[in-house]
Amino acid sequence: GEILLEMNQYDSAHFYLSKDTRDYDPYFKATHYLNWSIYEEKIKNLPKALEYSKRYAELLDTIYQKRLESKVVNLQHKYDYSLIQSENKLLKIKRQRLYISLTAICMAVLTVAVIFFYKRREEKRKLAEQMRSKDDLMKEMRLQLQEKTIDLHAAQEKIIEKETALDKELSQREKMRSEYSSKEAAMRKEILRHSEIIRKMEQLNKMSQQDKIQSRSVVLSDEEQDNLAEVINICYNNFTDRLWKKFPTLTKADISLCCLIKIGISNSNMLYLLDTNKVALKKRKNRLKHDKMGMDENDSLDEFIMEF
Template sequence: MKIYFKTSAIIILSLLLTNCRKEATSYLQRTYEEAVKLHKEGNLNDAIFYYQLTALNCQYHPEDSLTYWWKAMCGQGEVWRQKNFLDHARTDFETVLQTASKYRLDTAEYIASRKLTLISLERQHYDEAYSYAMRAWKMAAKKRYPKTMTNGQENERILAGFAHALSGGQAVSDTVFGQLEKLAASSSLELRTTALKLLSLYEMQDSGKRSHLSQYIENENEYWSQRFQKFTDASEREKKQLIAERDAIAAEQKNTLFISLTIFTLLLGGSLYAMADHRRKHELDRIRLILNQKEQTIHILEEKRESSEKLLSRLKEKEERMAELERRAQKLDEMQKLFGDRKEDMEKATREMEELNSLKDQIQQKEKEWETTEQQLRNRLLYSMEIGRKLPTADNPHQPTLKEYTNLIATDEKKILFLKEIDYCFNNFASGLQKITPSLTMYDVVHCCLFRLGIRTSDIAAMCSLANSTISCRRKRLEAKMEAKT
């Protein structure tokens, strides 16, 4: 009997959990569908509310509602993008991208990458746009999504690749340039505006031409005018809807107050009135918040339009300057024709320049001779010192034997004395080298000075009591250090 009761309890609990999950899933489905419906109708504020409601309820059942979560987050990000709040949209899509990588949601990763590509292009973050576009392209190549999902992906990849090359100063092939010109003639106003913007930047950076700049400014003004008109229409529509809701709420409050005063007692009627008044204030606050958001959006669009008008006026000023420069160039040509009879003066000036150049060559030759003489005097001074007189160099007048310079600077004291002699004779060469390259040790500076004097590897090995291979390895290491420093 005990086993029977335990089995029955387990079955009943399983059925209850299944029903709860079905109810939760159906609730998520209803809220998400309502959000999509409001989004399509243009009621963006209520759509954001339902998208957030769907995403918040998904945290209680993450195994069953990951799909609804990323769809709700993507929908919310798309609404923020339509309202021109690009930072909020970018945050939502990056959150979807991180979660998709964690749970291997390939479709979510693909859609978020494409949306982030468009946002990065609009914000002129071209390196990020290129990385997101290539990520989406690789996902589509790996999964082979249907054409209905990948529609427009190739255009995004072309725009992002061109923008990445433009920001990095890379060369653009004729094929990519032709593809971008085709996009500049597209029927989509947003796509056409972005392509013309990139073409204008490329021409101004490469050759200074402005063949596409006027078209870009016209399309940019048209694009922002359409967006401004859409936002204005949506604002008016939502404003009318909110006013109607406010009137309905006010009428409902009046009816409620009238019915409550006629049916219930004064105490109950007062409590109902207080509740209705609180609800009215809450709705009015929500309406004020939405209207403030609309006013901010309209203000941003007006600023965009003013910046476009300023850009157009600057273009006209530059065209006037170009015309003025052309007139000045014509005057210069006329002046050159007037002064064409002064060829003799020019030839005389040319001869004087040649004489000056020959005199300059003589001065340079004298400077080289003085440098050679100075080097010889410094070497003689070094060869008159305690360690310098025993150095096995070709021009040392003392010509020391192998026995004399064997273990000549094998100890640290001898190395320090040798560096002091080098600093004294060669104008602080050793200490200056160590200041320029602090990573060099005392032993490295000693070897640099020996290499500078032109002493052979075998003689350096005898002087330092080291092997020839050790000296060769140190030479290569020091050369690599100096190259890295320069």
């Protein structure tokens, strides 16, 4: 009704506006009165337009009062929550003080034990050093140190060789991956450039809004949708096959919608390519997201398709 009203098709606008029965909510009712006020003003029925405008203004006061009450309730909740947080902080501080006291006592006991153990060990070590010859001990330690130094140098050389070989291999793999990605992107772009969907998009971009609404030439046929699925399958690593395998209940129409999302077609252009409207397209996406793919409300269907 609003769209027809903007197009100055008053009879059709009156027909659809009269079907609006959403009077259970002040927001919907306010919108309802506003649309009727605009309609009556456009058909030069100014008294009726003024009456609807007054009703719309009264509802705005009601809506403002409800919002004000909601803000008061939210502030009360925040105040209660801040009190609870303050009490929790006090309890946390008391627990921390208790833990600090216990920790200090444990540290003191542990320190005494460590000092006692250290003194006992030092006494035993001194007795052991007196029982063996200092010269023999130094000689043995020197030999061990030389052996360990030789082993360490050999190990370091092996590690350096392995690191050099690994760096070279990683560099080659990174170069090959970069070249492969560039070739894959170029090939994908070239394949899509010859696809029928690109011709349709170019045709849409050249058409005016009115021509888009009236023209049927941009609507994808069943054969063109099948060809699109094949092209997307080639360009994106068997995209449609993997999608069908993971979600076997998908129909061909669902696959076509997923393909359009995959190549970044906007919702506004999908309306003309699939010969549908905004409400129907939104329902199709919701049914695909919740019923067939089992996704949560917070999940994004477009992001999932782009990353799949």
